[in-house]
Amino acid sequence: MADKKFSAVYPYSFAEAKQLGELNDWRASHRENISCKNAIEEAIRRDFDGMHLNSDCAQSVINQFGYHRVSYVLANSLQCKDYDGRFSRGNHDWAKQTYIPVDKDSYSNRNLEFAVDSHPAVLDGFVNQYRRAYQALGLFDHTHCLTDTEKQDFEGRVIVLSPKTLKESCLTVQDQLWLCTGGFGAHAGANGRAVFAVNLADGEETRWNRTDFTGVLSESHLPDWAKEKLSEIQEQKQASSAMGGMTMQ
Secondary structure (H helix, E strand, O other): OOOOOOOOOOOOOOHHHHOOHHHHHHHHHHHHHHHHHHHHHHHHHHHHHHOEEEHHHHHHHHHHHHHHHHHHHHHHHHHOOOOOOOOOOHHHHHHOOOOOOOOOOOOOHHHHOOOOOHHHHHHHHHHHHHHHHHHHHHHHHHOOOOOHHOOOOEEEEEEEEEOOOOOOOHOOOHHEEEEEEEHHHOOOOOOOOOOEEOOOOOOEEEEEHHHHHEEEEHHHHHOOOHHHHHHHHHHHHHHHHHHHOOOOO
């Protein structure tokens, strides 16, 4: 699945897409949301024997649509059924962590078009399977970061790229960890958004926006391989600075 390319989830409503001139993007993503919803329902019909849900049911849909799309469709489904007590409170709370724009007018509620209609008790089990599969990726989240992200300066610190920013093929901790080297967005309260950073795993240097990051990684969660890479990068930058300060006699 790592080599498969999945289409991006469009994050705005129909009305917002119209204002932005991005209706084609909205339509393509909406169609894919509906296809994912149908695939989930079909997988449940196939893999539920009346008592148990096959253990790889959710993974079969993830392989087809990717973690981001499946998560979005499941979160939307539970948000549309927030009143239903047959879903666990933990899954209701999980669903609320994903922002789903209100997408309705006087004629229809477009979010209902990709809300899964399988039996809630069975769908709850499917959500559990999805969450376990995602957790198995071992990605960093806000629980691994310093609190009050908006008040933290990023420069010179290891920062965590949000999984939502990463492509499906890059959902690894190696792709999440970056050393911030500067940018207006690196400073708390600054007007700028740009954050310049170098990836600890492969040394790639690029520009991100501050909102692309979950926060500053707590030192207690820094893996050994990342500590070694961090030391190498810092030594290289120190050597480069020293060379830049030399003068020829």
